[in-house]
Amino acid sequence: MVDVRMTQPLQALSSQPAISIRSSSGPLTLLPATSTLPRLLIWQRPMLSLTDSLESLRQLLRNGYVIVSEYDDDPGHWPAIAENRHLCFTGLHAVQVSTQPLAERIQPFNPELAVFANAIEALPAPRPAESEPELQRRPLRLFFGALNRQADWTPWIGPLNQVLRADPDRWQVEVVHDRAFFEALAIPGRTFTPTCDYPTYRRLMGSCDIAWLPLADTPFNRCKSDLKALEAAAHGLAILASPTVYAATFKAGLNGQVFTTADQLRQALTSWRADPLAMRELGQGARSWVGENRMLHHQVAAREAWYRSLWDRREQLTRLLLERVPELQG
Incomplete structure (x- = not known):
């Protein structure tokens, strides 16, 4: 997720005048406290502890940084966060997240919070045109690529295999991770x-016709974003997804199909196999919607405005931070 949540948005932001970006997966050379240059440190998914992290935070504060936590998962999944009094949220000036449900989980620990939905950096080239006879002559390719999702796909593997076994020569499945x-x-x-870099993941996805996105209705999953649907739509894939997370995006306008029963899963796949032009039309509509609604350049101005407002309010935000974590004073 470093590409989607950090690298790509910051590259887009750096296209604005007078903004420069430095990134590192290790220690950074900090600007001195005497510098008048506005400076923010955006820290992706920091796992901070009261025993080991306070001095690092004090140093950033002494050097005049506004510190922002970039977070994209349900914090309740990691007990260490609560055990350390949610320092990864309370000990920073602000938090940015990818979804409103996640914002609602984190806001009690830090009210200075912004939601920047995941978005697509650039649309890939359009898919080559294929006639219905061409689509009928070749197998349809189904994509599944996810980590730690066995609990999500296990209830559906039976009906999925029923469809695949009924016509094995007309299906191929691309699996990543x-x-x-x-x-x-x-x-x-x-x-x-196996687990691969992001460009390889996207290339393999783009070689397919259908993205299958099962997601169980759990508190952890409800905090997830719709990124996989956006990625698939950008490539013109037809999307077949669970309602958790994805139904809201479909309601907002993204073309796709939800399944909640085994019959719905089987029906969607068999209908697309019988009418692949309808499948392709669904994917093309989804691609157009992403291009009009969920591109990174759509949110550059909002990101810049929020970051500049954090800097302008840094003294007030620092006072609130020290009230939340008085151990950081001094």
């Missing part, structure tokens, strides 16, 4: 790629 899912598939036409 999840070896257990790959092994559970009941057809020979399957390909597995």
Whole structure:
């Protein structure tokens, strides 16, 4: 997620006048406290502890930084966060997140919070045109790429395999990351790629026709973003998804299909196999919606305005931070 939540948004922001970006996965050389240059440090998913992290935060404060936590998962999933009094939120000036449900989980610990939805940096080239006979002559390719999702796909592997086994020569499945899912598939036409870099992941996704996005309705999953649907839509894939997270995006206008039962899953796949032009039309509509509504350049101005407002209010925000974590004084 470093590409989507950090690298790409900051590159887009750096296109604005008078903004420069430095990034590092390790220690940074800090600007001195005497510098008058406005400076923010955006810290992705910091795991801070009361025993080991206070001095690092004090140093950033002494050097005049506004510190922002970039967070994109349900904090309740990691007990260490609560055990350290939510320092990764309370000990920073502000927090930015990807979804409103996640914002509602974090806001009690830091009210200075912004929601920047995940977005697409650039639309890939349009898919080559194919006639219905061409689509009927080749297998349809289904994409599944996720980590730690076995609990999400296990209830659906039976009906999925029923569709694949009924017509094995007309389906191929591209799997990224999840070896257990790959092994559970009941057809020979399957390909597995271990965890890979983001460009490879997107290239493999773009080679497919359908993105399958099962997601169980759990508190952890409800904090997730709709990024996978946006990525698939950008490539013109037809999206078949669980309602958790994705139904709201479909309601907002993204073309896609929700399944809540085994029959709905089977019906969607068999109908697309019978009418691949309808599948392709759905994907093309989704691609157009992403281009009009969920591109990174759409939010550059809002990001810049919020970051500049944090700097302008830094004294007030620092006072509030020290009230939340008095150990950082001095």
